[in-house]
Amino acid sequence: MKYIDEFQDPDLARRLLDDIHSTVTRPWALMEVCGGQTHTIIRHGIDQLLPDQVELIHGPGCPVCVTPLEVIDKALEIASRPEVIFCSFGDMLRVPGTGRDLFQVRSEGGDVRVVYSPLDALKIAQQNPDREVVFFGIGFETTAPPNAMTVYQARRLGIQNFSLLVSHVRVPPAIEAIMQSPSCRVQAFLAAGHVCSVMGVAEYPELAERFRVPIVVTGFEPLDILEGVRRAVRQLERGEHTVDNAYPRAVRPEGNHAAQAMLADVFEVTDRAWRGIGTIPGSGWRLSSRYREYDAEYRFSVTGIQTREPAECRSGEVLQGLLKPHECEAFGTLCTPRTPLGATMVSSEGACAAYYLYRRLDITNASLEASPVV
Amino acid sequence: MCLAVPGRVLDIEERDGTRMARVDFGGVVKEVCLEYLPDLQVGEYAIVHVGFALQRLDEESAKKTLELFATLGLLQEEFGDPWEPVAQAGGSPLPAAGIDTPQEAEK
Numbered sequence A: 001m002k003y004i005d006e007f008q009d010p011d012l013a014r015r016l017l018d019d020i021h022s023t024v025t026r027p028w029a030l031m032e033v034c035g036g037q038t039h040t041i042i043r044h045g046i047d048q049l050l051p052d053q054v055e056l057i058h059g060p061g062c063p064v065c066v067t068p069l070e071v072i073d074k075a076l077e078i079a080s081r082p083e084v085i086f087c088s089f090g091d092m093l094r095v096p097g098t099g100r101d102l103f104q105v106r107s108e109g110g111d112v113r114v115v116y117s118p119l120d121a122l123k124i125a126q127q128n129p130d131r132e133v134v135f136f137g138i139g140f141e142t143t144a145p146p147n148a149m150t151v152y153q154a155r156r157l158g159i160q161n162f163s164l165l166v167s168h169v170r171v172p173p174a175i176e177a178i179m180q181s182p183s184c185r186v187q188a189f190l191a192a193g194h195v196c197s198v199m200g201v202a203e204y205p206e207l208a209e210r211f212r213v214p215i216v217v218t219g220f221e222p223l224d225i226l227e228g229v230r231r232a233v234r235q236l237e238r239g240e241h242t243v244d245n246a247y248p249r250a251v252r253p254e255g256n257h258a259a260q261a262m263l264a265d266v267f268e269v270t271d272r273a274w275r276g277i278g279t280i281p282g283s284g285w286r287l288s289s290r291y292r293e294y295d296a297e298y299r300f301s302v303t304g305i306q307t308r309e310p311a312e313c314r315s316g317e318v319l320q321g322l323l324k325p326h327e328c329e330a331f332g333t334l335c336t337p338r339t340p341l342g343a344t345m346v347s348s349e350g351a352c353a354a355y356y357l358y359r360r361l362d363i364t365n366a367s368l369e370a371s372p373v374v
Numbered sequence B: 001m002c003l004a005v006p007g008r009v010l011d012i013e014e015r016d017g018t019r020m021a022r023v024d025f026g027g028v029v030k031e032v033c034l035e036y037l038p039d040l041q042v043g044e045y046a047i048v049h050v051g052f053a054l055q056r057l058d059e060e061s062a063k064k065t066l067e068l069f070a071t072l073g074l075l076q077e078e079f080g081d082p083w084e085p086v087a088q089a090g091g092s093p094l095p096a097a098g099i100d101t102p103q104e105a106e107k
């Protein structure tokens, strides 16, 4: 248990781990949906502290990673236009499009700006009435309400030089798609806590029942993850499959009504392609027709995009939990954060980045030990 | 980006018809929109994501989380200059200025 001393409350961590160890009688595979949770797990070695029978499968919950290549290419195209100020969260800067990324567009003279909040992009639009300000609106149910509010405010304040390039995704349809896949091994889900802070838990009982799969709403800190795993394993051992909230300090069952109402006003559900995975029905949001004039895809009709994914990158399998990052041949050789082939290597929530940052030395040592000494 | 950080409301004002607050995240102060938690009061804690308060949080758990995030360097990741690590990873110089946000972080 080499990492346990780093836990905020090592005694509690040990008690949770003991409980998990004494509860488990056979192998179980749990998927943590959220990329933030993947990073906590790898950073603190939680997967290595758990009993061998408990396997954590990393899920597709990294919005940066699943944004389709076509949308990235559209962003690059729009950001290159001289009249445009292109605003984005910092995570998107080095996500590879076909042949280049936003960082390169900026060094070639494009006006690409990093903002902390979508409201900052709106402010930039107010300050630059003669330019077109475009915000790259990606993210799950946690990020969609801020972006929806920004579009609502743009209309309310009559700001016309602002638009959103939208690629929002929703968790429940992704869970459904994972469970329906013939290669699915997932037996329980750790659901993403902050998504549920917004949406509540109402969308999950039907999924838990239909697929007979426990869904435990889980936070992001090391102890939260252990508690989520503990509750999921308890259910599995008892043959139960209910929705359980292991993150009540931040998740009320009803979620945030004001945010849900804004989502329903500004967006509408649409089919969405996930990078590396393919189209999942009903898994995204786009601006509703009432807000069409704020849709950057409509405002800048970007056509003729020819996307090209690097053949070596297996991030689609990584995102579906079918492959661990270090099992990809390009990991750490062809593909590093400096020369990323896939978004999963550069996103702050990407699984390949997590393994590269926190596991690379372990992996190298293990392969050195495994190879014969010459 | 997906990290949501707890912060404490310092003061509240109405701006352009919108309820906004200055929120303290363990020393970094940012402007935050309160439209999704309209009854949040000065001194209370909330989980904030990309400049929006999304859910109330009790003081004790908020402080614990902030402490942990500070130890792990996550606050720097969330509020620091995003160009710098990107430029380092890309092996090229910083393109022009760092933070582009009109609301500069007050340290």
Ligand code: SF4
Binding pocket: A312, A313, A314, A315, A316, A318, A325, A328, A329, A330, A331, A332, A335, A336, A340, A341, A342, A343, A344, A345, A352
């Ligand atoms: S290591 Fe690189 S090439 Fe391999 S799956 Fe991850 S991002 Fe793709």
